[in-house]
Amino acid sequence: MADDKKLTTRAADFSAWYNEVVLRAELADYSPVRGCMVIRPNGYGIWERMQRTLDDMFKATGHQNAYFPLLIPQSYLAKEAEHVEGFAPEVAVVTHGGGKKLDEPLIIRPTSETIIYSMFAKWVQSYRDLPLLINQWANVVRWEMRTRLFLRTLEFLWQEGHTAHTTHDEAEEEARRMLGVYSDFMEGHMAMPVITGLKSNSERFAGALRTYSCEAMMQDNKALQAGTSHNLGQNFAKAFDLKFQAEHGGIEHAWNTSWGVSTRLIGGLVMTHADDNGLRTPPLLAPIELVIVPIYKTDDERAQMLEAADRVVEMLHDWERREPGRLRVHVDTRDGMKPGAKYYEWELRGVPLRMELGPRDLAKNEAVLVRRDTREKRPVSLNAIGEEVNELLMRIQDDMLIAARERREANSVRHTISYGDFKELMEGKGGFVYAGWCGGAECEAQIKEETKATIRVLPDEEFRSAEAPANCLKCGRPSTAEAVWARAY
Amino acid sequence: MADDKKLTTRAADFSAWYNEVVLRAELADYSPVRGCMVIRPNGYGIWERMQRTLDDMFKATGHQNAYFPLLIPQSYLAKEAEHVEGFAPEVAVVTHGGGKKLDEPLIIRPTSETIIYSMFAKWVQSYRDLPLLINQWANVVRWEMRTRLFLRTLEFLWQEGHTAHTTHDEAEEEARRMLGVYSDFMEGHMAMPVITGLKSNSERFAGALRTYSCEAMMQDNKALQAGTSHNLGQNFAKAFDLKFQAEHGGIEHAWNTSWGVSTRLIGGLVMTHADDNGLRTPPLLAPIELVIVPIYKTDDERAQMLEAADRVVEMLHDWERREPGRLRVHVDTRDGMKPGAKYYEWELRGVPLRMELGPRDLAKNEAVLVRRDTREKRPVSLNAIGEEVNELLMRIQDDMLIAARERREANSVRHTISYGDFKELMEGKGGFVYAGWCGGAECEAQIKEETKATIRVLPDEEFRSAEAPANCLKCGRPSTAEAVWARAY
Numbered sequence: 001m002a003d004d005k006k007l008t009t010r011a012a013d014f015s016a017w018y019n020e021v022v023l024r025a026e027l028a029d030y031s032p033v034r035g036c037m038v039i040r041p042n043g044y045g046i047w048e049r050m051q052r053t054l055d056d057m058f059k060a061t062g063h064q065n066a067y068f069p070l071l072i073p074q075s076y077l078a079k080e081a082e083h084v085e086g087f088a089p090e091v092a093v094v095t096h097g098g099g100k101k102l103d104e105p106l107i108i109r110p111t112s113e114t115i116i117y118s119m120f121a122k123w124v125q126s127y128r129d130l131p132l133l134i135n136q137w138a139n140v141v142r143w144e145m146r147t148r149l150f151l152r153t154l155e156f157l158w159q160e161g162h163t164a165h166t167t168h169d170e171a172e173e174e175a176r177r178m179l180g181v182y183s184d185f186m187e188g189h190m191a192m193p194v195i196t197g198l199k200s201n202s203e204r205f206a207g208a209l210r211t212y213s214c215e216a217m218m219q220d221n222k223a224l225q226a227g228t229s230h231n232l233g234q235n236f237a238k239a240f241d242l243k244f245q246a247e248h249g250g251i252e253h254a255w256n257t258s259w260g261v262s263t264r265l266i267g268g269l270v271m272t273h274a275d276d277n278g279l280r281t282p283p284l285l286a287p288i289e290l291v292i293v294p295i296y297k298t299d300d301e302r303a304q305m306l307e308a309a310d311r312v313v314e315m316l317h318d319w320e321r322r323e324p325g326r327l328r329v330h331v332d333t334r335d336g337m338k339p340g341a342k343y344y345e346w347e348l349r350g351v352p353l354r355m356e357l358g359p360r361d362l363a364k365n366e367a368v369l370v371r372r373d374t375r376e377k378r379p380v381s382l383n384a385i386g387e388e389v390n391e392l393l394m395r396i397q398d399d400m401l402i403a404a405r406e407r408r409e410a411n412s413v414r415h416t417i418s419y420g421d422f423k424e425l426m427e428g429k430g431g432f433v434y435a436g437w438c439g440g441a442e443c444e445a446q447i448k449e450e451t452k453a454t455i456r457v458l459p460d461e462e463f464r465s466a467e468a469p470a471n472c473l474k475c476g477r478p479s480t481a482e483a484v485w486a487r488a489y
Numbered sequence: 490m491a492d493d494k495k496l497t498t499r500a501a502d503f504s505a506w507y508n509e510v511v512l513r514a515e516l517a518d519y520s521p522v523r524g525c526m527v528i529r530p531n532g533y534g535i536w537e538r539m540q541r542t543l544d545d546m547f548k549a550t551g552h553q554n555a556y557f558p559l560l561i562p563q564s565y566l567a568k569e570a571e572h573v574e575g576f577a578p579e580v581a582v583v584t585h586g587g588g589k590k591l592d593e594p595l596i597i598r599p600t601s602e603t604i605i606y607s608m609f610a611k612w613v614q615s616y617r618d619l620p621l622l623i624n625q626w627a628n629v630v631r632w633e634m635r636t637r638l639f640l641r642t643l644e645f646l647w648q649e650g651h652t653a654h655t656t657h658d659e660a661e662e663e664a665r666r667m668l669g670v671y672s673d674f675m676e677g678h679m680a681m682p683v684i685t686g687l688k689s690n691s692e693r694f695a696g697a698l699r700t701y702s703c704e705a706m707m708q709d710n711k712a713l714q715a716g717t718s719h720n721l722g723q724n725f726a727k728a729f730d731l732k733f734q735a736e737h738g739g740i741e742h743a744w745n746t747s748w749g750v751s752t753r754l755i756g757g758l759v760m761t762h763a764d765d766n767g768l769r770t771p772p773l774l775a776p777i778e779l780v781i782v783p784i785y786k787t788d789d790e791r792a793q794m795l796e797a798a799d800r801v802v803e804m805l806h807d808w809e810r811r812e813p814g815r816l817r818v819h820v821d822t823r824d825g826m827k828p829g830a831k832y833y834e835w836e837l838r839g840v841p842l843r844m845e846l847g848p849r850d851l852a853k854n855e856a857v858l859v860r861r862d863t864r865e866k867r868p869v870s871l872n873a874i875g876e877e878v879n880e881l882l883m884r885i886q887d888d889m890l891i892a893a894r895e896r897r898e899a900n901s902v903r904h905t906i907s908y909g910d911f912k913e914l915m916e917g918k919g920g921f922v923y924a925g926w927c928g929g930a931e932c933e934a935q936i937k938e939e940t941k942a943t944i945r946v947l948p949d950e951e952f953r954s955a956e957a958p959a960n961c962l963k964c965g966r967p968s969t970a971e972a973v974w975a976r977a978y
Contacts, residue, residue, distance in 0.1 A: 029608065031558045032565070033595065038608055041553035041623070048554060064530035065537060069520045070559075070597075070628055070644050071581070076521070092560070093585040094597070097643075098632030099578055106522065108559075108583070108597075119518065119527055134530070139559055139628065143587030154586075155559050 007348075009276045014220040021270055022149045025279040025349045028266075035147035035154035039263065042349055043150075045287030046266055047157065051137065053189050053284070054159065054261070057181050063133040063161060068115050070139070071106040076114040079239040083113065086206020090143040092154075108141040113207065113232070113258060116162045117240040124164060124254060126245040131174070132164040150267030151224075151489050158262035164242060164254040168233070171255035172210075175231040178259040179212045182227040190265065191282040191400035192216050192272045193408055194226055195432070195484060197457030202444060205258075209233030215456040215484065217408040218271035221430035223456045223486040226268050229259035267489075272404050273373075279350025280372050282400050283393040290316075290329045290389055291351045293342045295358030306333060308362050312355070312385060319386020327390070347372060352396050353389065373400055408432070414465050419473055422485070426451040432486050434459070436469030436479025443474035447485070455483045496837075498765045503709040510759055511638045514768040514838045517755075524636035524643035528752065531838055532639075534776030535755055536646065540626065542678050542773070543648065543750070546670050552622040552650060557604050559628070560595040565603040568728040572602065575695020579632040581643075597630040602696065602721070602747060605651045606729040613653060613743060615734040620663070621653040639756030640713075640978050647751030653731060653743040657722070660744035661699075664720040667748040668701045671716040679754065680771040680889035681705050681761045682897055683715055684921070684973060686946030691933060694747075698722035704945040704973065706897040707760035710919035712945045712975040715757050718748035756978075761893050762862075768839025769861050771889050772882040779805075779818045779878055780840045782831045784847035795822060797851050801844070801874060808875020816879070836861060841885050842878065862889055897921070903954050908962055911974070915940040921975050923948070925958030925968025932963035936974070944972045 007024070008016045022028050027043030039047065055065070071094060078084045091107040109115065120132060141155045161178060165171040179196055186192045194214040204211045208230040216224045236242070237253040246252045273280040283289050292312060294305035309331045320326045330351075332342050339356065346354055356368040366379045369388065373396050380388045411431035422433055437443065437455065448454050458481045469479050496513070497505045511517050516532030528536065544554070560583060567573045580596040598604065609621060630644045650667060654660040668685055675681045683703040693700045697719040705715050725731070726742040735741045762769040772778050781801060783794035798820045809815045819840075821831050828845065835843055845857040855868045858877065862885050869877045900920035911922055926932065926944065937943050947970045958968050 029611070031604065032562060032607055033558050033560050033604075036558035036560060038558065039556040041555050044554050044556055047556075065533050066530050067528040067533055067536075067646065069522050069525035069527065070630065071522050071525060073521060089588055091586075092583045092595075094581050095584045096582040096594075097580075098634065105585075106581075115520065115522075118521055122518070141559065145587065157556065 007276055010219060021274045021279055028149050035144060037149050037153050043266055046285050047263055049285045050265060054185055058135050063135045066134050067136055068112050070109055072109050072115045074105045074107050080207045080236055083207035092141045092143055110140055110142045112160055113236050117236045117242050120164050121240050121242040124244050127166050127247045130164055130166050130244060135159055135161045151264055156262045158260050160258060160260040163257045168255050171257050172231050175212060175229045175257040179229040182214050182261060186214055186226055187401060189284045190269055191397060191404060192268060193405040195457060195459050195463045197459040200444060200455045202441060205230045207235050213457050216268055217432060221411045223488040224268045226265060227261040230257060232256040232258060273400060278348030281350035281352055283352045283397045286352050288328050288330045288351050289393055290353045290355060291346045292331045292355045292357055293339055295339050295356055301359055305357055309357055315385050353393060371396055422473060423451050426453045426487060430487055432484050434465050434482055434484055435473035436471050437481055437483040438472035438475055438477045439480040443472055447474050452487050453485045454488055456486050457484050459484050496765055499708060507760060510763045510768055517638050524633060526638050526642050532755055535774050536752060538774045539754060543674055547624050552624045555623050556625055557601050559598055561598055561604045563594045563596050569696045569725055572696035581630045581632055599629055599631045601649055602725050606725045606731050609653050610729050610731040613733050616655050616736045619653055619655050619733060624648055624650045640753055645751045647749050649747060649749040652746045657744050660746050661720050664701060664718045664746040668718040671703050671750060675703055675715055676890060678773045679758055680886060680893060681757060682894040684946060684948050684952045686948040689933060689944045691930060694719045696724050702946050705757055706921060710900045712977040713757045715754060716750040719746060721745040721747060762889060767837030770839040770841055772841045772886045775841050777817050777819045777840050778882055779842045779844060780835045781820045781844045781846055782828050784828050784845055790848055794846055798846055804874050805878060842882060860885055911962060912940050915942045915976060919976055921973050923954050923971055923973055924962035925960050926970055926972040927961035927964055927966045928969040932961055936963050941976050942974045943977055945975050946973050948973050
């Protein structure tokens with residue numbers, strides 16, 4: 001099954017390493033359609049856990065799921081001026097259906113603001129119908145020229161939240177709340193620390209008033225935009241005539257937000273946690289949390305070890321009755337394959353914890369647990385195996401976040417840096433640079449052209465430096481906002 | 490919110506009644522794209538519960554989820570001769586992407602056999618890689634000319650299982666197993682009884698060896714094909730070069746199955762259970778199982794009733810700790826709306842159980858429970874409210890299945906019927922007719938042309954009549970198989 005050639009190392013070629021991990025951990029595969037990938041069970045299992053967790057979080061904040069059409073009349077895109085400018089160049093167009101040319105071409109949704117707000121306009125009459133808090137799990141298509149597995153594909157899976165409110169402030173609060181949900185999910189479940197903040201105007205979503213973003217640092221020190229949340233103001237409400245009878249009389253346009261994360265997160269997870277031996281999955285998102293590998297030489301020993309493995313699984317399930325449905329465990333019963341080959345394969349696939357179960361361990365009523373994150377090995381008594389396994393999984397989850405956070409901080413520059421040094425850094429090892437910005441679009445554009453670095457966010461207060469930078473990184477004029485600069489995916 | 494005009498009755502106009510229920514229960518709405526609908530939260534909530542239940546059943550039978558591209562090269566469709574003939578007339582074609590005309594047009598998947606088996610061919614080398622048991626939750630597009638909400642839409646949501654096996658018999662067993670899963674789900678969760686069996690060749694899936702189907706009877710006595718499972722033989726394996734090294738040497742083509750159910754099931758649920766007052770949802774699939782409506786006249790009473798409702802919710806959750814996550818309960822706290830208007834709305838939306846909670850009930854430590862299915866009302870003590878509610882919900886679930894089964898049997902003809910009477914029946918009240926068939930395609934085609942009735946299935950043994958019919962309904966020659974005839978959606 002797994003080809004046992006060593007992976008390219010991160011140090012040798014990060015990009016080649018990334019593709020190899022995705023392919024060989026069987027997260028995804030190339031498809032016969034340019035830029036479209038197949039998400040294989042090992043990758044889809046991670047996505048299912050992401051979906052389930054986020055969906056619960058969306059419902060806990062009052063949202064309901066719905067489903068809107070894949071195909072959108074081309075004319076709809078044009079109703080919001082900035083929106084069409086942003087998305088028209090990358091749409092896929094359906095011109096024929098049922099053997100006939102269509103009167104009006106349809107586009108495959110690149111995002112669903114237009115179709116959704118046209119429906120909201122039909123459903124909302126009065127302030128009593130607001131807020132309207134809807135989420136959709138869907139596929140979208142954007143005609144990208146350069147694609148990368150998970151990170152940038154023609155088609156991707158995502159969720160898009162769309163809400164309507166009576167006031168600007170309520171919409172703003174919603175946009176910020178969902179940014180917080182994303183950031184909690186990324187840190188709490190993906191063990192991927194993020195910086196949140198406001199995008200500069202040049203990086204704002206096409207049609208939004210303000211865009212907020214979660215930015216994570218990958219192991220090559222580049223930034224990944226992991227999720228965005230937009231305060232759309234009244235732009236789409238005006239374009240689609242989304243109005244309501246206000247509580248104290250008069251007709252007003254509603255205020256909208258939209259927010260989304262996608263299968264790109266799986267790419268982020270790989271580039272945050274995988275190592276030169278393959279994937280490392282945070283336990284909370286792992287399709288398999290614990291794999292048990294029986295060790296034996298003879299048929300008799302095999303029978304004994306498989307029986308012991310079954311008993312261990314039973315003990316684990318007994319223990320977890322206190323916390324039901326928690327533990328996802330798999331016994332690798334394949335015969336004719338050496339334990340070492342199995343270890344290699346499960347490490348490649350990123351299972352967080354491995355149990356080695358052999359006759360000598362069993363004689364001592366023990367098993368050996370091996371952490372995937374640190375590769376630390378230790379014998380544990382089978383008497384308390386439930387507690388041991390669960391505690392260890394929780395510790396792995398925590399330690400992965402701590403390690404990722406330390407790596408990010410070690411590669412962030414918060415001291416004053418000259419533009420020359422900044423340029424050198426961006427061409428070299430990269431990282432996040434916290435620096436002053438005059439607020440001018442020209443400085444931003446020049447820096448991007450000269451260094452390929454962009455403003456990832458104007459960070460939220462908790463991420464800002466203790467002492468605000470005094471001058472613009474580029475022009476030296478007084479800074480109006482601290483900005484986080486980095487090269488990005 | 491709800492418009493309180495009476496629904497058209499089923500007796501007056503079944504088709505108008507159906508559309509009104511779907512729209513006014515807010516299950517779905519028309520979209521600006523011809524033939525495409527929007528699934529609203531009340532409908533999507535049912536779909537989510539269907540998905541969750543089926544997904545668990547698929548996993549319990551060894552299947553894993555994956556995701557394959559939406560867009561398929563047009564040439565792929567042509568690789569299996571019957572398949573292209575069946576699907577080419579109804580595909581949507583993408584001719585432009587990213588502002589350019591594509592070299593080869595792409596079709597939007599109408600079903601995914603072609604793309605999936607082309608990937609299987611890449612993944613399968615040896616018998617050790619089989620069986621390969623994959624499921625996909627996805628949207629598909631079929632360019633239908635006449636569309637109906639849920640029943641026939643250009644785009645619909647579904648799941649499609651795709652498997653590969655080493656032998657014909659193993660594939661056959663899989664196709665039958667999944668038909669059984671569907672039938673268990675439809676009866677056990679949707680409370681919709683189905684007849685299972687084999688499709689005649691004329692109704693076989695394009696490219697299959699054999700198609701099995703679950704057929705349900707709607708309240709207008711027409712049949713609904715609710716789910717199908719196909720033994721694809723080696724047709725696609727040959728078209729896509731899906732081969733494996735056999736255990737005892739040699740290279741063989743794999744044997745495939747595919748099987749699917751879609752959002753059409755929601756239409757089936759409506760036409761099985763809804764009545765002239767609106768939807769009735771089986772408790773296991775209801776987004777809300779119990780709605781509590783507080784009854785009050787003064788502000789003081791309102792405060793008391795809301796507090797009591799909260800206490801009841803707490804008692805229900807306490808009770809269900811023995812069976813966690815089971816009960817979905819909602820308290821209707823809307824002010825300025827009469828209880829009667831609330832009852833009307835929740836009946837329309839199909840909530841299976843309603844609790845009326847007023848000062849007089851509370852004084853007696855009671856509440857009134859009203860079943861949606863029978864509209865039966867009875868006071869219950871709050872002391873045992875957990876048991877009462879849960880038992881009643883289970884009873885509603887059971888009774889809905891029994892009622893639907895009785896209705897179907899009352900509208901099934903199992904005695905010998907002349908072709909003249911059969912024709913009259915099909916033009917009149919309709920129903921299922923169990924009759925003999927000579928096995929000839931001409932008889933089948935003539936009956937269809939003259940009566941619009943088709944062979945729904947050649948029923949599985951458990952559904953066959955005690956005495957096998959002797960002669961063909963049409964030509965009178967000896968019957969080779971019993972067939973279930975009906976007009977269908």
